[in-house]
Amino acid sequence: MSKPLVVFDKVQKHFGSFVAVKELDFEIREGEFLAIMGPSGCGKTTTLRMLAGLEAPSIGEIRLNDRVMNDVAPHERDTPLVWQSLALFPFLTARENVEFGLKMRGVDKAERKERALKWLDKMGILEFENRHISTLSGGQKQRVALARSLVMEPQILLLDEPLSALDAHLVIRMQAVLTDLQRELGITFVYVTHSQSEAFAMADRVIIMGKGEIAQIGTPKDIYRAPANQFVAEFVGRNNILSGKVASVDGNTARITTASGDFTVPTNEVLLIEGHKASFVISADLVHITLEEPEAGNKAYCKLISEEFVGSMVTLFLEDAQGHEFKVQMQERELSKIDPHSGDEIWLSWDTQSAHVLNEG
Amino acid sequence: MSSTPERRPNLYALTWRLPIIFWQFIFFVGPVLFMVAMSFFLVKNYRMTEAFEFVNWTRMLTRGFFWDSYWYTVFIASVSTVCAMCIAFPAAFTLAFRASESTRRWAIFLLIIPFFTSYLVRTFSWFVILSESGVVNAMLGYIGLGPYTMLNTNFGTLVGYMTLTLPLVVILQTVTMANIDKTLVEAARNLGCSPLRTIWQVIIPLSKTGLIIAAIFCFILSFGDFVAPFYLGGSQEPTLPILILDTTKSGQQWPRAAVVAIMMMLTLFAIAFTGIALAYRKGRGAK
Numbered sequence: 001m002s003k004p005l006v007v008f009d010k011v012q013k014h015f016g017s018f019v020a021v022k023e024l025d026f027e028i029r030e031g032e033f034l035a036i037m038g039p040s041g042c043g044k045t046t047t048l049r050m051l052a053g054l055e056a057p058s059i060g061e062i063r064l065n066d067r068v069m070n071d072v073a074p075h076e077r078d079t080p081l082v083w084q085s086l087a088l089f090p091f092l093t094a095r096e097n098v099e100f101g102l103k104m105r106g107v108d109k110a111e112r113k114e115r116a117l118k119w120l121d122k123m124g125i126l127e128f129e130n131r132h133i134s135t136l137s138g139g140q141k142q143r144v145a146l147a148r149s150l151v152m153e154p155q156i157l158l159l160d161e162p163l164s165a166l167d168a169h170l171v172i173r174m175q176a177v178l179t180d181l182q183r184e185l186g187i188t189f190v191y192v193t194h195s196q197s198e199a200f201a202m203a204d205r206v207i208i209m210g211k212g213e214i215a216q217i218g219t220p221k222d223i224y225r226a227p228a229n230q231f232v233a234e235f236v237g238r239n240n241i242l243s244g245k246v247a248s249v250d251g252n253t254a255r256i257t258t259a260s261g262d263f264t265v266p267t268n269e270v271l272l273i274e275g276h277k278a279s280f281v282i283s284a285d286l287v288h289i290t291l292e293e294p295e296a297g298n299k300a301y302c303k304l305i306s307e308e309f310v311g312s313m314v315t316l317f318l319e320d321a322q323g324h325e326f327k328v329q330m331q332e333r334e335l336s337k338i339d340p341h342s343g344d345e346i347w348l349s350w351d352t353q354s355a356h357v358l359n360e361g
Numbered sequence: 362m363s364s365t366p367e368r369r370p371n372l373y374a375l376t377w378r379l380p381i382i383f384w385q386f387i388f389f390v391g392p393v394l395f396m397v398a399m400s401f402f403l404v405k406n407y408r409m410t411e412a413f414e415f416v417n418w419t420r421m422l423t424r425g426f427f428w429d430s431y432w433y434t435v436f437i438a439s440v441s442t443v444c445a446m447c448i449a450f451p452a453a454f455t456l457a458f459r460a461s462e463s464t465r466r467w468a469i470f471l472l473i474i475p476f477f478t479s480y481l482v483r484t485f486s487w488f489v490i491l492s493e494s495g496v497v498n499a500m501l502g503y504i505g506l507g508p509y510t511m512l513n514t515n516f517g518t519l520v521g522y523m524t525l526t527l528p529l530v531v532i533l534q535t536v537t538m539a540n541i542d543k544t545l546v547e548a549a550r551n552l553g554c555s556p557l558r559t560i561w562q563v564i565i566p567l568s569k570t571g572l573i574i575a576a577i578f579c580f581i582l583s584f585g586d587f588v589a590p591f592y593l594g595g596s597q598e599p600t601l602p603i604l605i606l607d608t609t610k611s612g613q614q615w616p617r618a619a620v621v622a623i624m625m626m627l628t629l630f631a632i633a634f635t636g637i638a639l640a641y642r643k644g645r646g647a648k
Contacts, residue, residue: 054547074550087548091566101552104562148552 005030005156005188006051011060013046020046022212024060028156033182033189035203037196039235043212044192048158051190052081064156075104080149081158084165086141088133088148094140095120095129098147105152119147123177139170143177150181156188163198175201196236200224208232225283226268226356233281233358238315240287240326241358243279246272253352256280259322263298265355272357279358284315284329286354289338290347299349302326304340316340318348393626400619407613417616421624427604431624434584434600437515441522441583442576445530448523449575453534454560457541465539472528483524484588491517491593513595521589526579533578537571538564573640581629601625 006028013021021043028034036044049055050062053074062069069077080101088097098116107115120126123143128136136144142162149157159178163171179202182189193199199206200220208215208223208231215235216228227233233241244258253264254272265280272278293299302318305325314335316328326348340346403412421427456465475483490496491511501507511517541564549563550556565572583589587602596603601621608618 052551054551073555074547075553075555079551081548081551083544083548085542085544087542087544089545089548089563089566091569100549100554100562104549104553104555104558152552 003030004028005065006190007061007063008047009061009063011047011050011057011062013043013050013055014058019212021050021057024214026207026214026217028188028190029205030155031186031188032204033179033191033202034205034207035191035193035199036207036209037193037199037235038209038215040194042209044194044209045160047209048081048160048190048192051156052079052158053077054081078152078154079156079158080152080154081160082145082149082162084161086145086162086165088141088145090133093130093132094125094136094144097133097144098151100148101152115151116147119151120144123147138166139174142166142170142174146177146181150185154187156190159189159191161193161195162191164193164195171198178202208235210235227281227358229359230279233279238284238327238329240282240284241279242281242324243277246274246276246278249274254278254357258324260300260320260324263355264352265357266353268357270357270359280355281358282350282355284327287326287328287348287350289316289328289330289335289340290349291338291340293347294349297349298352298355299347300326302346302348304342304344304346306342318346396619396622399616400623402616404613404616409613409615417614417620421617421620427621430599430601430604433598434602435628437518437590437600438522438580438583440515441519441526442579444519445523445526445579446534446572446576449527449530449534452531453538454564456531456535457538458546465535469532469535472532475524475528480525481588484521484592487517487520487524487593488512491520512593513597515594518590518594518600521593522583522586525586525589526582529582530575530579533571533575534568537568537575540571541567570640573636577633577636580632584629584632585625 004027008024008026011021011024012019024047036047038044046055050057051064051069053069053072053076057070064077064079089100092100095113095116098119099112102112102115117126117129120129123146125136125140125143125147128140128144133141133144145162163174166174175198178189178191182202189202191199191203200223203220205217206220206223207217210231216223216232218226218228223232224236227236227239230241233239242256242258242260242263244256247255247257247262249255249267249272252267254267256263256265256278263280270278293301300320302320305317305319308315308317309332312332314330314332316330316335318326318328320326328348338346399409400417401413401415402409403414403416404410456468460468488495492498493508493510493512495511497511498508501509511520545563545567546559549559554562585602586600587606590596590600591603591606594600599607601624605618605621608614608621
């Protein structure tokens, strides 16, 4: 489980004078579901393409099973990729598409057919075996694309935003299909996406990339609760970020003065120096609301600006007297006990331990 | 349109359509009908007289020389098509996949330039290059080869056909292949397909429609061309266009020339129809 399958060793990628990937230094463990997430242009797709051999690193080494892959041609690798556009061959039937890779590897006709049918069956699309790609629905095409890659029985499967073209309800279903497959097969999945919900729902570990660099690597929970820096905190969203200066440090806690008031935060392992700038973040779902002023602790008095309902979850958008925006996320039934309206003024509070100090940079 | 309660002809649209309809009738449908009628006329004392006799058809279609010429023309036009498609492919492939967008634009522009000058002039310039004392033989002479006879041979005819068709075939192939979704090529590589094999497995199937249309154009142009076989091929074995010329000259046999022309049209019609049907065969070919 913990043995590295892939190692990116100080990898850089330049396109002319444009640096797509600044420096990548990380490992992909055998059998893990790794998501690489970031805004567009952060270098996540380039990273995946380098792993598939479709781009060569400008500097550094990529090793797969301890073998340096830099000069290995894409067709000599065993790193099937599922494209965002799926890239299914329109001139072939569903089964011929699945057989394609086996045919290229010289597998004989009978075995090819047997293995292709097995995978079409596994993906629940056996009945579309002889259909042409253009006659299949989005979800069916998705399954053909997965079968086409998985029939190769690779050690590692690369996925480049494969669900971004699907309807929302299909995305949820395909997420389940993907996680089930990954657990069952035990192979490594590397999944590139800009969607936090996809990455957090499926991945064991998530890499957040920004501007060609890794901003943070960790489990979804780590990244959500303890973003390493402001970029991650902002990218992950639904966070309250407060910036100010360190007023005092007292053992495991520190006092930070911000425009919105003074707050106590746990220092964790971050080195805080009095008088220096510091930022901390509180997840929107860890903030409580009350009509009366809380007795002590971290609190802010805010005006409710708007609400956003997503199913049973509500996000409140508030603003304090200084115009700093706060977000609070809670269950709808919790909210209905207080039932605030836009323009109402309410108190926000949170436990000291809910705050997380950011590493600047 | 059909749902409007009062259906009156749209005069505006009709006004603009009329010239082209007129033109087609006067210069295409009319002459074709006249040619078909003419193929049943008779020639008496070097004068064409109206009649309805099948004698021209039986004379031409039962004669060996007609069929010799017919199959020779089909053969040489097919060879021309195969040659043009094969010579053009590497160039078009490079332009479509290796060249940058701007290089491709310039190349297509340059490939259009040959059409600025008369095809006849371009054909005559081959005399200087291909004759016994021409440029090619002079150069071969330096390394002790030749001289080779290149004019008045099938080779000469083919050089002429290439002059006529190659630029067009390269353009059509390039445009077709440049429009291929490059991720499909990458997907093939990703699934273990070597670069050379990708051409057969992915690029040709994806550009099938465009390639077949390029081949049809090449065949049609070669099949109907008079200049290349006449001036560069020496017309010892007459192609059908030369046969038409010969027939009209010898004894003013316009009706028999009409028979040859109709046979050519039918052949091209069949070729174009089959080709297009093949190119757009359902489920196959680029979307």
